[in-house]
Amino acid sequence: xxxxxxxxxxxxxxxxxxxxxxxxxxxxxxxxxxxxxxxxxxxxxxxxxxxxxxxxxxxxxxxxxxxxxxxxxxxxxxxxxxxxxxxxxxxxxxxxxxxxxxxxxxxxxxxxxxxxxxxxxxxxxxxxxxxxxxxxxxxxxxxxxxxxxxxxxxxxxxxxxxxxxxxxxxxxxxxxxxxxxxxxxxxxxxxxxxxxxxxxxxxxxxxxxxxxxxxxxxxxxxxxxxxxxxxxxxxxxxxxxxxxxxxxxxxxxxxxxxxxxxxxxxxxxxxxxxxxxxxxxxxxxxxxxxxxxxxxxxxxxxxxxxxxxxxxxxxxxxxxxxxxxxxxxxxxxxxxxxxxxxxxxxxxxxxxxxxxxxxxxxxxxxxxxxxxxxxxxxxxxxxxxxxxxxxxxxxxxxxxxxxxxxxxxxxxxxxxxxxxxxxxxxxxxxxxxxxxxxxxxxxxxxxxxxxxxxxxxxxxxxxxxxxxxxxxxxxxxxxxxxxxxxxxxxxxxxxxxxxxx
Numbered sequence: 001x002x003x004x005x006x007x008x009x010x011x012x013x014x015x016x017x018x019x020x021x022x023x024x025x026x027x028x029x030x031x032x033x034x035x036x037x038x039x040x041x042x043x044x045x046x047x048x049x050x051x052x053x054x055x056x057x058x059x060x061x062x063x064x065x066x067x068x069x070x071x072x073x074x075x076x077x078x079x080x081x082x083x084x085x086x087x088x089x090x091x092x093x094x095x096x097x098x099x100x101x102x103x104x105x106x107x108x109x110x111x112x113x114x115x116x117x118x119x120x121x122x123x124x125x126x127x128x129x130x131x132x133x134x135x136x137x138x139x140x141x142x143x144x145x146x147x148x149x150x151x152x153x154x155x156x157x158x159x160x161x162x163x164x165x166x167x168x169x170x171x172x173x174x175x176x177x178x179x180x181x182x183x184x185x186x187x188x189x190x191x192x193x194x195x196x197x198x199x200x201x202x203x204x205x206x207x208x209x210x211x212x213x214x215x216x217x218x219x220x221x222x223x224x225x226x227x228x229x230x231x232x233x234x235x236x237x238x239x240x241x242x243x244x245x246x247x248x249x250x251x252x253x254x255x256x257x258x259x260x261x262x263x264x265x266x267x268x269x270x271x272x273x274x275x276x277x278x279x280x281x282x283x284x285x286x287x288x289x290x291x292x293x294x295x296x297x298x299x300x301x302x303x304x305x306x307x308x309x310x311x312x313x314x315x316x317x318x319x320x321x322x323x324x325x326x327x328x329x330x331x332x333x334x335x336x337x338x339x340x341x342x343x344x345x346x347x348x349x350x351x352x353x354x355x356x357x358x359x360x361x362x363x364x365x366x367x368x369x370x371x372x373x374x375x376x377x378x379x380x381x382x383x384x385x386x387x388x389x390x391x392x393x394x395x396x397x398x399x400x401x402x403x404x405x406x407x408x409x410x411x412x413x414x415x416x417x418x419x420x421x422x423x424x425x426x427x428x429x430x431x432x433x434x435x436x437x438x439x440x441x442x443x444x445x446x447x448x449x450x451x452x453x454x455x456x457x458x459x460x461x462x463x464x465x466x467x468x469x470x471x472x473x474x475x476x477x478x479x480x481x482x483x484x485x486x487x488x489x490x491x492x493x494x495x496x497x498x499x500x501x
Contacts, residue, residue, distance in 0.1 A: 015108055016101050018050040023059055023222065024205035026066035027215030033058040038224075040198060043111040043343040043350075044333060044378045052198050055223035060190065060231035063219040067161045067188040068237050070216030077158050077186040081137030088133035088183055091211035095126040098207065105199040106171050107334045111343040111379070112297065114335045121172055128176040128477075131461035132184040135482055139185065146492070149501060155489040158186035159264065160239030162485060163232035165225075165253070166201070167245045168194035168345050169300040169401070175201055177465075177476045178242050179218065185485035190219045190238070192229055196346050198222035225249060233257060240264035240485065244302075247470050266474030266484050268302070268466055270399040271427030274420040275305035275456065276410075276442065278433040279313035286310075286432045287321035290405070293430060293456040295329060295383055298341045299403040300349070302471075303428035305456060307396060308407050309416055315409045319387060322407065323369045326383040331374045343379040344402060350379035353402035360386045360395040360404070370403070391422055399425065413438060417445045426468030430456045449475075 021037075022029040030053075037051040055063075071077055076084065095102065103117035112121070141154030164178040171193060182189050193201035205220040221228055229249070233241055233256035240263055243253050250267040257263045275293055277286045293305030310318045334342030344350040350373075357371050370384030381403055389396050389406040396406045410416045420429055420442075428450040431442050443451040449467045452458055459465065464478035474484055495501065 016104050018199060020199075020202035020206055021050050022053040022202075023055050023063075024202060024218075024220040025059070025063045026219065027209055029202075029206075032056065033062070038195065038222075040109060040196070041346060042108050043345055044108070046347065046378060049108055049199070052202075052222050055192070055221035056227045057231040059221050059223070060192075060228055060235065063190040063221050064161060064163075064235055064237050066216035067190050067219055070214060071158070071161055071188040074188070074214055074216060076188060076214050076217045079186070081139055081184070081186075084184065084186065085133040085136040087212045088129050088136065088180070091208055091213065092126040092129040092133070094207040094211055095122060095129070095204075098203070099123065102172060102200055102203060104335075105203060106197070107342070109197045109199045110168060110171055110345050111334055113339060113342055115337050117172070121170070125172045125176040128173075128461050129180045129183075132180040132482065135181075135479065136184040139482070139486065141488065144490075146501070149495050149498070150492050151495050152490060152492045155491060156486045157489055159485050159487050160187060161237060162187045162189040163235065163238040163241040163263075164189055164191040165229050165232060165241065165243045165245065166191065166193050168196035169297060169302075171197040171200045172204075174244055175204055177481070178244075181482040182242075182485045183213070183217070185482060187485050188217045190221060190232060192221050192223055192232060195222060195224050229253075230256060234260045236261045238263055240266070242266040242474070242476075242484070244268040244476075246270060250472060264484070266476075267472035268474070268476055269427075269470060269472040270401075270425055271302045271304070271467065271471055272307060272397065272399050272423045272425045273303050273305055273428040273430070273448070274307045274309055274423075274446070275430040276416045276420060276432065277308065277310045277314070277318060278413075278416075278431075278435065278438060279311040280434045281314065281432040283314055283317045283321055286314075287318055287325055289430070289432060289454075289456050290318075290322060291325050291329070291383070294405050295341055295403050296457060298344055298381070299353075300345060300401050301457070302399075302401075303450065303457065304401070305430055306400060306405060307420075307423075308405055309410050309419055310407065311416070312409050312411055319368070319407060322385055322405070326369050326385055329383045331380050331382065341380075341383065341403065344381060345379070347379060349401065350381065353381055353400055353404060356395055356398065356400045356402070356404060357384055360389075360393065360406075363390075363393045363395070365389045365393060365395060365406070368407070391419060397423070413441065417442060420446050424470045427466075427471035428452065
């Protein structure tokens with residue numbers, strides 16, 4: 001399973017020079033007010049990649065002031081949608097021109113597979129920009145039929161200054177999931193990338209400047225949650241905050257928003273997504289889908305299929321196939337094209353996953369395969385599968401955010417639905433069956449924002465993404481995401497001597 005050499009120091013790829021490590025505010029790279037820096041770490045080795053300027057409250061204040069001035073007095077909100085779209089398209093072209101370097105930055109900073117980032121994630125990020133660029137000149141209200149002697153219509157206006165707080169598991173994808181619709185709407189923004197993965201965000205800030213996005217429209221301030229993140233959440237001059245991350249931090253953001261200026265909040269939080277495999281499923285394909293759903297991005301995916309329910313008629317076959325495939329899974333250097341799973345993003349996440357594996361063992365679940373670290377350097381973990389899992393065990397309840405599967409058996413459709421919904425989360429779910437009636441019944445019964453039938457992780461710019469219950473509220477992607485950066489204004493004027501109303 002391991003494809004790590006003994007020293008683990010020699011990459012198969014020449015690591016790019018780190019060009020941007022300072023805050024990007026009002027169109028310039030600047031040091032933080034305090035002059036403080038922090039380390040960003042290569043999860044392949046645990047070694048320091050670079051030191052990054054550390055933004056704090058004072059830096060957020062400066063960035064918000066720039067964003068507010070750009071919104072209140074600058075050209076971006078006053079451009080036609082067509083003009084904004086042209087600049088966004090240029091931004092996307094620049095991403096395409098720098099795909100290899102951007103993919104390498106996410107590989108060394110987040111442990112992402114280089115060939116996946118290069119072939120899929122970075123191009124998809126550029127395409128997210130293009131999708132919303134296409135919507136920028138189609139933002140409009142509607143004419144209303146008033147009940148009185150009035151002419152009425154609505155305007156869709158940009159909400160103002162946006163605060164984005166992004167996570168470390170998908171630095172490029174989520175950067176553009178947040179930024180693209182806000183740009184299309186005509187908003188200005190301050191973005192705090194996760195402190196674990198700031199490198200690509202700062203590179204994107206550079207490309208935004210080259211593309212012609214005016215100064216102050218996009219500001220990128222790396223820093224830590226309790227300082228920079230808290231400053232965004234509580235800032236009196238930010239109109240909306242969009243956050244992807246943990247439930248715990250989501251709560252703090254809501255409290256800060258309520259105690260400050262009652263800013264709008266959009267939260268995409270954790271998940272403990274079920275994948276339900278019925279008796280009529282193809283065993284090999286079902287096992288493949290379950291592992292793909294779990295191990296993509298080393299399990300650091302909010303919709304990972306970490307709870308797998310298999311109907312009793314094929315349970316033994318699926319279990320055997322899962323173990324067989326997991327043991328053949330290649331964990332190794334993310335720059336090696338043979339590698340299927342790179343390192344966890346950082347030491348804290350690595351230790352958290354190992355801790356949950358120990359909980360699984362101590363609570364009485366059966367460890368079928370995996371469960372250990374791989375190699376002597378870096379943050380690599382074997383694909384891990386537990387059976388005989390009870391629904392009240394921590395490994396079945398908590399979001400582990402790693403390559404750990406809780407495998408469970410069920411008898412009836414009703415039992416599967418009940419077990420799938422037995423979670424505080426509601427982000428996604430998967431169903432594997434050839435029976436259309438079962439697919440329809442189960443997809444309408446599970447309380448989750450995305451349901452995949454005979455597929456998994458099927459995401460797209462035109463598919464709204466978000467959760468039920470404690471997985472948050474608000475939607476990323478699709479036109480729903482554009483609307484959360486817009487406000488509706490009603491305009492009414494009297495009509496005199498009209499022949500009709």
